[in-house]
Amino acid sequence: MVIRRRGRELAKKILYLRILTRRIKRRKELNKAPRIHKFWERKVLKERIEFGQYHTLFKTLIKNDREWFFRYLRMTPERFSHLLSAVEPYLKIRQDRGRTAISAEERLVITLRYLATGDSMASQTFNFRVGRATVSNIIREVCDSIWTALNKKYLRLPSSESEWMAIAEKFESDWNVPHAIGAVDGKHIAIECPKFGGSMYYNYKGFHSTVLMAICDASYSFVWTSIGSYGRDNDAAIFGASSFFKRADFGTLKLPPPSVVGGQQLPYVLLGDDIFPLKTWLIKPYGGNNLTDEEEVANYRTSRGRRTIENTFGVMAARWRIFRRPIRANIETVDQITKAVICLHNYLMQTDNAHYIPSGFVDSWSNGEFKEGEWRSVVQDDETGLQNIRRVGSNNYTATAKETRDRFRDYFNSQEGAVPWQYDVVHNCGPLAS
Structure with a gap:
């Protein structure tokens, strides 16, 4: 009985293989046949x-x-x-x-x-x-x-001390922030769920995205970008694994050495939001609710320079509306689109910015009075495909990093570094000034 049963099972397998072979042969014959079009061109x-x-x-x-x-x-x-x-x-x-x-x-x-x-x-x-x-x-x-x-x-990262100093001088003349080499921020680029993407691109905000990290100069041009990270990845890992972060930590960016400004020994630093870790080369606002006036002033002053990256993203999204809704394309094409738009933005900023960002299109200050740029009326928060990222680092930092931020605080509150309107802004706005 066992032998007969095994014989029947073997016969079924042979029959199945014959049927499968015939189907494969038939498909090959159909593929060889010329495809008949309704018409060659509509x-x-x-x-x-x-x-x-x-x-x-x-x-x-x-x-x-x-x-x-x-x-x-x-x-x-x-x-x-x-x-x-x-x-x-x-x-x-x-x-x-x-x-x-x-x-x-x-x-x-x-x-x-x-x-x-x-x-x-x-x-x-x-x-x-x-x-x-x-x-x-x-x-x-x-x-x-x-x-x-x-x-x-x-789109070129500065490669010499003189190039970094040129950016820092622009930040100081335009935004009253000395030794700033750029402002950093990150955005989630909304996309439709990639084919076979699974949950790799599904972020904590509840939509599919890739991550764009960028640094800009004082004139709203990008100087460094990192494009195409998974939306679900830990944001601390994304920035920490970037080439810029590693070079900054190892001191290979060829930044100018620290120098004395207003009685304070200040290094050249990046301006970041609270989502970034505090470093000797990256300063961010003081956190908490019970801040001193000096800390509020420091937050206000650094925020003026930090807003350049917010405006850079805003202008790009306002001019290139591909980012106003999730991009419907495969992930490789999304990366190509993002790279092209960033290059176009920089190209027009550096060759024809009078037309690209006319007067009043970006945020501005006059004697401490803040005026929103026109791009904000074009790019609405509920429709843009560029969304803010979450915290990319913990609140732990070294004593040296804290000392660096405190030196900038002391400079902003010194006779040489203070601006006339800063105390009025802080006293009138409080935490909103940051």
């Missing part, structure tokens, strides 16, 4: 030259309306032409069978419009009358080309 796509947005609206705006052209692509016609000349060598234009190749200029327009509006790729298909898959490929290729063409020149 009629609406054939009318791209007659009715596509590039051939109609773009051509009209670049010739006749500079103001609307800026609103259309976030840059002036001259700046667009210069950007095209920089990016075009990195674009590979392939001629399709029986169809006119899409020019480098049209590819750049499609990508910039996608980044500027935040509309879906499907919307660009209807607007420019280009196939959905083609739009996706164009955006990936152009974003990669923008990064390649611009990052080495417009």
